[in-house]
Amino acid sequence: MPFVFPEPACPSLPVKGSADRFPVRRVYCIGRNYAAHAVEMGHDPDREPPFFFQKNPDNLDSSGTFPYPPETSDVHHEVELAVALKSGGINISEEDALSHIYGYAVSLDMTRRDLQAEAKKLGRPWDIAKAFEKSAPIGEIVPASAIGHPQQGTIRLVVNGEERQNGDLNQMIWKIPEMIAHLSRFIELAAGDVILTGTPAGVGAVIPGDLMEAEIEGFDPLKVKVR
Numbered sequence: 001m002p003f004v005f006p007e008p009a010c011p012s013l014p015v016k017g018s019a020d021r022f023p024v025r026r027v028y029c030i031g032r033n034y035a036a037h038a039v040e041m042g043h044d045p046d047r048e049p050p051f052f053f054q055k056n057p058d059n060l061d062s063s064g065t066f067p068y069p070p071e072t073s074d075v076h077h078e079v080e081l082a083v084a085l086k087s088g089g090i091n092i093s094e095e096d097a098l099s100h101i102y103g104y105a106v107s108l109d110m111t112r113r114d115l116q117a118e119a120k121k122l123g124r125p126w127d128i129a130k131a132f133e134k135s136a137p138i139g140e141i142v143p144a145s146a147i148g149h150p151q152q153g154t155i156r157l158v159v160n161g162e163e164r165q166n167g168d169l170n171q172m173i174w175k176i177p178e179m180i181a182h183l184s185r186f187i188e189l190a191a192g193d194v195i196l197t198g199t200p201a202g203v204g205a206v207i208p209g210d211l212m213e214a215e216i217e218g219f220d221p222l223k224v225k226v227r
Contacts, residue, residue: 011057016140024057025192033198050174061134067227072112078199079157079214082107088189097177106222107138139222153217167200
C-alpha cells in the first residue's frame, strides 16, 4: 500500500538477553497509585477507582539521556515499573491478567509539573505536561519468563548520589492484575501496549547536568543523564 510520505518507524524497546525488540503500540499510565505520593500531591489516598492518562509510543526512550524540555522551569522525576503486554483483549479478568504480560522494565515518567499544575487548575487534560519528547526514559524489558511477576521489592530513585524516592512495589494501591482488568473494561488492550504503574513519594525537580539512577529490586539500574 503506498503512503503519501514514508511510513514512520515503529517505536520499539530493547529486550534483555535478545537481539529482538519489543514493538510499542500504546502507553498507558496510572495516576496516584502509591498512597504517600497521592498525599504529597494533595489528594486523598483512599482506594478510589483508578484513573489513567497516556503518553505517546515514541515518548519511550532507552538512550540513557533526557533532554530538558522547552516551555517549563519545573520538570519532575517519577520512577515506575513498566509492564509490557504480549496480548490483550477486553474485559480481561484479574485471574487471567498476568498471562498477557510479556515482561517488565524500570522506567521514569518525566513531568512538566508547572504545566500540569496549570492544567489541573483550569480543568484541562495533562497531555502537554506528560506526553512530550523522550518523557519516558526506560530500560531493557526483562521477560516475565526470566524474572516472574514482581509483586514486592524496593523501588527507588537517586539523583546525583542523593536518594529522592524509596518505596516498595507492594505499596501499589491497585495491583498489576487489577489495573489491567480495570483498563480493559474501557479500552481493548493489545500486544505492544505498555503500562506505567505509578510512583512512590519523593518526586522532585531535575536540572540539566543531573544524573538520575532508577532502581527496582531484581533489575539492572536505569541511568539517565539530564541534558
